[in-house]
Amino acid sequence: MLEHQIKNIELSLFANGTERKGEEEAWKVQPSDSAKNCRNFIREIVDNLDLEPNPEKPVIALSIGDPTVYGNLPQADETIKAVVKILEEGSCNGYAPSVGYEDSRRAVAEYLSHDGVEVDKKDVVLCSGCSSSLELCITALACANKKQNILIPRPGFPIYRTLAESIGVAVKYYNLLPEKDWEVDLYHLESQIDQYTAAIVLNNPSNPCGSVFSRKHLSDILELAYRRRIPVIADEIYEQLVFPGKKFASTASLHSQVPILICGGLAKRFLVPGWRLGWIVVHDEINAFQNIRKALVSLSQRTIGSNTLIQGALPAILRNTPQSFHDDLINTLRKHAEIAFEGLKQAKGMSPYMPEGTMYMVVEVQMNRFPKFTNGLDFVQKLMEEESVFLLPGDCFQIPGFMRIVLTVPENLLKEACSRICEFCNRNYV
Structure with a gap:
C-alpha cells in the first residue's frame, strides 16, 4: 500500500514538472520529410499577397476552379436523385473493396468505352477524387530512393509538383507553346528525359490553358514516349x-503501345468536386504494368477505398445523366469564354487566349x-485593391506574365469583372 502511494506521488511530481530531467530542453516533435516537403504552391503565392478589396465594390473572384461556388451551375437532377436513392436504401454505408465496388467500376468502364476503346472493370481503380488518382499513380511509378523524376507541363496545375515532391520525387518541366495553341514543345520534352525519368504527366484538356490536343499531336507525344x-x-x-468544333481524344484511343495510367473523375463534368470520386484506368496494351497493377491495389488499401455513398450512386449517375445536361454546360462555358475573350481584348496591355474547352482562360x-507594378503578383494585388477582382497570377502555374481566369461565374458577374479589368488596365497602361 505504501509503495503504491509513493509511486503515485512520483507520477504527480513528474506531471507537475518538479522532478523532470532536462527540463531546460523543450520537447519538440519534428514532422516527417513527407510533411515538410508537402507544399501548396498556389497558397504560398496567394497567402503572400496583401489582398484588400475596394470597399466600394463587391468582390468578384475569378480564381477558384470550383464550378459550384456561385450556384449558377446546378447538378443534373439525375445526379442528385442517384445519391438520394442510395442514401435512402442504406446499402452503401459500409466499407467497399479498396479498389471500389464491382458495379461501380463496371459503370466507369462502360462510360469510358468509346472511340475504339474497350475498358474492362478490372482496369479501373476508384479513388477519393482525381487528386487521389494522381497521387496513387505518381507513387506507384516513381521512387525517391532511385532519385527518379517525373516530367510535368509548364504551364500546368501545381498539384503534380506537390504530390511528387512530398514523397521525394523530383519534377522537371516541359514547355507548352502559346503560339501553337499550347501544344507540347516536343523537342523540349525529349530534352528533359534522362535515365531517372519515371513518367510523363500529360494534361489534356489543359488547366490552366483550356487547350485541347488534336489526335495528331497526341500521337506525336505518345510516339516519343514509346521510343x-x-x-x-x-x-x-x-x-x-x-x-463545339473540337473533339476530345483520350490517350487510350491512340493505341500507341505506351502503358498509360488515365486519371479522371466526376468533379468537373458533373459539377460535384466535393463528392471526391475519381478513378484510374490502367491502359496497357503490351502487358508492361503487371507489377504496377498490384502496386495500385496495395496503395488503394491505405484509405480502404473512396466514398461508398457516391460509389453506390455512380452507375446511375454515369448512365442516366442526359447528354443535354453536358451540352448545356459546354454551351454555357463557351458563351462565357466568348464574353471574356471579347471583353478583355478591350483592355490595353492584355492578350486573352481563346480556350478550346475546360473552365479556364489564360491572359x-x-x-x-x-x-x-513590379511583377504579376503586384498587378493582381493592385487589381484587387482598386477593382475588387481577383485573378490567379501565372506564377501559380510557372508562367509569370500571365493570368488565369475562371469562366464558371454567372454571366453578369463575368461581364462586370471584365469591365473592371479593362478600366484598371486602361487607367494604368503607359
Whole structure:
C-alpha cells in the first residue's frame, strides 16, 4: 500500500514538472520529410499577397476552379436523385473493396468505352477524387530512393509538383507553346528525359490553358514516349469538356503501345468536386504494368477505398445523366469564354487566349506597359485593391506574365469583372 502511494506521488511530481530531467530542453516533435516537403504552391503565392478589396465594390473572384461556388451551375437532377436513392436504401454505408465496388467500376468502364476503346472493370481503380488518382499513380511509378523524376507541363496545375515532391520525387518541366495553341514543345520534352525519368504527366484538356490536343499531336507525344520507353500519366479530368468544333481524344484511343495510367473523375463534368470520386484506368496494351497493377491495389488499401455513398450512386449517375445536361454546360462555358475573350481584348496591355474547352482562360499581360507594378503578383494585388477582382497570377502555374481566369461565374458577374479589368488596365497602361 505504501509503495503504491509513493509511486503515485512520483507520477504527480513528474506531471507537475518538479522532478523532470532536462527540463531546460523543450520537447519538440519534428514532422516527417513527407510533411515538410508537402507544399501548396498556389497558397504560398496567394497567402503572400496583401489582398484588400475596394470597399466600394463587391468582390468578384475569378480564381477558384470550383464550378459550384456561385450556384449558377446546378447538378443534373439525375445526379442528385442517384445519391438520394442510395442514401435512402442504406446499402452503401459500409466499407467497399479498396479498389471500389464491382458495379461501380463496371459503370466507369462502360462510360469510358468509346472511340475504339474497350475498358474492362478490372482496369479501373476508384479513388477519393482525381487528386487521389494522381497521387496513387505518381507513387506507384516513381521512387525517391532511385532519385527518379517525373516530367510535368509548364504551364500546368501545381498539384503534380506537390504530390511528387512530398514523397521525394523530383519534377522537371516541359514547355507548352502559346503560339501553337499550347501544344507540347516536343523537342523540349525529349530534352528533359534522362535515365531517372519515371513518367510523363500529360494534361489534356489543359488547366490552366483550356487547350485541347488534336489526335495528331497526341500521337506525336505518345510516339516519343514509346521510343524513349517512358510510361504516361494522363490527367483527363476535363475529358469531353470541349467546345463545339473540337473533339476530345483520350490517350487510350491512340493505341500507341505506351502503358498509360488515365486519371479522371466526376468533379468537373458533373459539377460535384466535393463528392471526391475519381478513378484510374490502367491502359496497357503490351502487358508492361503487371507489377504496377498490384502496386495500385496495395496503395488503394491505405484509405480502404473512396466514398461508398457516391460509389453506390455512380452507375446511375454515369448512365442516366442526359447528354443535354453536358451540352448545356459546354454551351454555357463557351458563351462565357466568348464574353471574356471579347471583353478583355478591350483592355490595353492584355492578350486573352481563346480556350478550346475546360473552365479556364489564360491572359497574357504586357508587364513592361505597366511600370507601376513590379511583377504579376503586384498587378493582381493592385487589381484587387482598386477593382475588387481577383485573378490567379501565372506564377501559380510557372508562367509569370500571365493570368488565369475562371469562366464558371454567372454571366453578369463575368461581364462586370471584365469591365473592371479593362478600366484598371486602361487607367494604368503607359
